[in-house]
Structure formats: structure tokens, C-alpha cells
Amino acid sequence: MRIGVLTSGGDCPGLNAVLRSVVHHAVCDHGDEVVGLHDGWHGLLEGDHRLLDPAAVAGVLGTGGTLLGSSRIALAELPGGVELARDRAAALGLDVIIAIGGAGTLGAAHLLARDGLPAVGVPRTVDDGIAATDVAFGFDTAVAVAGHALDRLRTQAASRQLVVVAEVAGRRSGWVALQTGLATGADVIAVPERPFSVHALTAAAGRGLASGKRCTVVVVAEGATAHDALPAAAPPAAARPGVAELLAAELQQRLGADVHPLPLGPAQRGGAPTAYDRVLASRFGRYAVETARTRAGAPAAVMTALHGEALVPVPLTSAPGHRPVPPERYAEVGCVL
CATH class of the missing domain: 3.40.50.460 (Phosphofructokinase domain)
Known part of the structure; x- marks a missing residue:
């Protein structure tokens, strides 16, 4: 199996921990190939990529940033962007895309899956505002x-x-x-x-x-x-x-x-993620690979999510829901205006 992986959108502690986990689980446990796409969706559109093996992700678990780079390309807003991305993925021989990012990235992954390329989203948001998961790495x-x-x-x-x-x-x-x-x-x-x-x-x-x-x-x-x-x-x-x-x-x-x-x-x-975020990001990466392997060939998009202590796949939509702070939490603190 050939898995494409990218990081897109803003920076977030724990991105490298996800990438490391994806590579170790896919390559070492399953013998798959992992293709790292540089600078988010830009790397897919331009064919800017490299193979990732355990040596490529050595020592990155506790580092900030992303070894693949990132960008804020809005795939859906580019004329023919989704179709071009699908064609580029086919040319690279990708069976599935693991897209690590926020609401925009997850929305683009949904569009790709709807167009025939299986995709698994991994949520990253430091403000913990994606509704489908109880918590995302970076928040801690x-x-x-x-x-x-x-x-x-x-x-x-x-x-x-x-x-x-x-x-x-x-x-x-x-x-x-x-x-x-x-x-x-x-x-x-x-x-x-x-x-x-x-x-x-x-x-x-x-x-x-x-x-x-x-x-x-x-x-x-x-x-x-x-x-x-x-x-x-x-x-x-x-x-x-x-x-x-x-x-x-x-x-x-x-x-x-x-x-x-x-x-x-x-x-x-x-900067460096906390121990909690390193663990959560690593769990998300491993689960994304397992989910990708079960979804290969199926034109559906899912996102890895934490519900309680369990990791579960949840369907992606073009705009993942927003998770506001509930009013009862304000009362607990007492000094929220």
C-alpha cells in the first residue's frame, strides 16, 4: 500500500509526532510505503514529495513545526484544484491520503474522497475547537x-x-x-x-x-x-x-x-509539544494508518477522533463542526465576562 501524508494550515505542536507515528506504523508494521508531500496541498499539486522511512523521522517526536512544511492553499477555491489533486495522486500511485490539519484541510480531504480518492483526516487545532473530537493535539x-x-x-x-x-x-x-x-x-x-x-x-x-x-x-x-x-x-x-x-x-x-x-x-x-500531546499525536498517527488501510479503495472520508479514551473514525463533512465553550463552564470559572 502507498500512503500519501501531508500537513496543511497553521503550525501546531505535535505535527512531527503524528508523522513519525504514521511512518513507523505503516513502514515497520505493515511494509507500506509513505510518501511525504511537501508544503501541504501544494506538494500534491506540484508533485513535490519524498519517500519517508524511519530514518527520515528519527529524533522528531519532541520537536515543533513540521518536517514536511505547510501552506494555506484552499484546494476547493483553485479552479479544477480537486480534480488536479486527484490526478496527481493517481500519478504518484497513492492509495490513500492522510491529511493532518484544521477545518480547511479536513474539508479538502472530504472533497477529495467525494471525488474518488480515499482520505483520512487527522485534526490539529490548538484552540480545541473541532466538534467531532473531544480534544486535539496541541491544546495541552x-x-x-x-x-x-x-x-x-x-x-x-x-x-x-x-x-x-x-x-x-x-x-x-x-x-x-x-x-x-x-x-x-x-x-x-x-x-x-x-x-x-x-x-x-x-x-x-x-x-x-x-x-x-x-x-x-x-x-x-x-x-x-x-x-x-x-x-x-x-x-x-x-x-x-x-x-x-x-x-x-x-x-x-x-x-x-x-x-x-x-x-x-x-x-x-x-516549540516542543508536551508529553500529553506527543502521546495523543502518536495515537492519532497510528490510528490514521489503521483507518487508511481499511478504507483504501473506498471513496469515503473519515477523521480520527478521541471520544473519551477511545479513538474512533467519524465521517468528515466539507466543514467540520465548531465546538464552543458551553455556558456552564463560564459559571465554574466565575470571571468570564
């Missing part, structure tokens, strides 16, 4: 990175009062913000599912300062929005400040305090 690392950064910053507040506005991963889901805030004893948490009030956030941060706390912590997801105005101009998207920078400037003006923005999103998406 994201919370750990943010927690360690905030723990270290608290030591800087020993000599003066400080307000920290930490921006964490989560464009649509507030899971990282919720867990980070709970783990670090944040004074305020803002999530994408609930537009917040700048006035209420300022008041909560002010109470922290008034109580004499040396470090007042605000944790805000990168996708959180305010229902009252923030004084943001409209620069080009590449230069647009993040929510932490906007909030820090506003709090500085309103409170007259020492306020530091702390954008943590890039750090959460890179």
Missing part, C-alpha cells in the same frame, strides 16, 4: 505555554503593580483562554463566544489594582470582541493590532496603571 501545549509565561511574569510584579493583558490562541473557541485563566488565577477572561464590555473589563481590572494585588491578569482569546467600542483605527490587516494591544492601550488610559500586552499566540503554536 498551548495552555502550558501560556501558563508558564504568566507564572514568570508575576515575578516582575514584585516591585510594582502591573496589569498583564495576555492574548491566547482561539479565533472561534475560548477553550485555551478558559483553561489558561483558570490555571493561572486570572482576574478576567474574555472569549470569542461572548462579546465583552470594555467598561466591565476595566472595572474588573481596577478592582484587582484596588485590592493591592501586585499582578492583575486579563486573559483574552485572540478572537474575542467587544460590544462597546475600542479605539481601533483601520490599518491594513497585516499591521492591525491584536486585541491585547488594543485593550492594553485602553486600560492604560482609563486606569493610569502600568499595563503590558502579552501576545502569546505565536509561542503557543510553536
Whole structure:
């Protein structure tokens, strides 16, 4: 059997652990060939590939990034993109594709399977926002990175009062913000599912300062929005400040305090995965191979998912469902705006 594997979309700790597991299980346990496609769907479309063997994945289990590279090509939006990808896969002799990525990657895998190329998706999302799986690799690392950064910053507040506005991963889901805030004893948490009030956030941060706390912590997801105005101009998207920078400037003006923005999103998406994420990613990779072997020749797409402690295949759709934070979790924390 000849398996194509690719990583697509944004960075996430644990991608290399999945690749290593796919190669070891397919090559060593079944004698299959694994074809690594460089830079996501770009590698398939351009025929940019290489054979992967155990030597090629040696030493990558605990590393960040992806040894195959990635890209954000929207396969469905390219004229004839799906058909071309199917034809390129046939030319490479691929029996099945294992696509590791987020909602866009999984949606593209679904389209390929519908067009006749069997595909298995492996979900990667640091914000834990894909509904079909209880958790995805990368999430544990994201919370750990943010927690360690905030723990270290608290030591800087020993000599003066400080307000920290930490921006964490989560464009649509507030899971990282919720867990980070709970783990670090944040004074305020803002999530994408609930537009917040700048006035209420300022008041909560002010109470922290008034109580004499040396470090007042605000944790805000990168996708959180305010229902009252923030004084943001409209620069080009590449230069647009993040929510932490906007909030820090506003709090500085309103409170007259020492306020530091702390954008943590890039750090959460890179670097070494935690032990938990290495194990989960390795389990996903092994299960993807087993699932691929049973699906070869069948034009259907499935995704590896964790339900409780068990790995299960779930059908892919063109747009995998979103998993928001349920309201009852806000009540448990108490400081979500």
C-alpha cells in the first residue's frame, strides 16, 4: 500500500509526532510505503514529495513545526484544484491520503474522497475547537505555554503593580483562554463566544489594582470582541493590532496603571509539544494508518477522533463542526465576562 501524508494550515505542536507515528506504523508494521508531500496541498499539486522511512523521522517526536512544511492553499477555491489533486495522486500511485490539519484541510480531504480518492483526516487545532473530537493535539501545549509565561511574569510584579493583558490562541473557541485563566488565577477572561464590555473589563481590572494585588491578569482569546467600542483605527490587516494591544492601550488610559500586552499566540503554536500531546499525536498517527488501510479503495472520508479514551473514525463533512465553550463552564470559572 502507498500512503500519501501531508500537513496543511497553521503550525501546531505535535505535527512531527503524528508523522513519525504514521511512518513507523505503516513502514515497520505493515511494509507500506509513505510518501511525504511537501508544503501541504501544494506538494500534491506540484508533485513535490519524498519517500519517508524511519530514518527520515528519527529524533522528531519532541520537536515543533513540521518536517514536511505547510501552506494555506484552499484546494476547493483553485479552479479544477480537486480534480488536479486527484490526478496527481493517481500519478504518484497513492492509495490513500492522510491529511493532518484544521477545518480547511479536513474539508479538502472530504472533497477529495467525494471525488474518488480515499482520505483520512487527522485534526490539529490548538484552540480545541473541532466538534467531532473531544480534544486535539496541541491544546495541552498551548495552555502550558501560556501558563508558564504568566507564572514568570508575576515575578516582575514584585516591585510594582502591573496589569498583564495576555492574548491566547482561539479565533472561534475560548477553550485555551478558559483553561489558561483558570490555571493561572486570572482576574478576567474574555472569549470569542461572548462579546465583552470594555467598561466591565476595566472595572474588573481596577478592582484587582484596588485590592493591592501586585499582578492583575486579563486573559483574552485572540478572537474575542467587544460590544462597546475600542479605539481601533483601520490599518491594513497585516499591521492591525491584536486585541491585547488594543485593550492594553485602553486600560492604560482609563486606569493610569502600568499595563503590558502579552501576545502569546505565536509561542503557543510553536516549540516542543508536551508529553500529553506527543502521546495523543502518536495515537492519532497510528490510528490514521489503521483507518487508511481499511478504507483504501473506498471513496469515503473519515477523521480520527478521541471520544473519551477511545479513538474512533467519524465521517468528515466539507466543514467540520465548531465546538464552543458551553455556558456552564463560564459559571465554574466565575470571571468570564
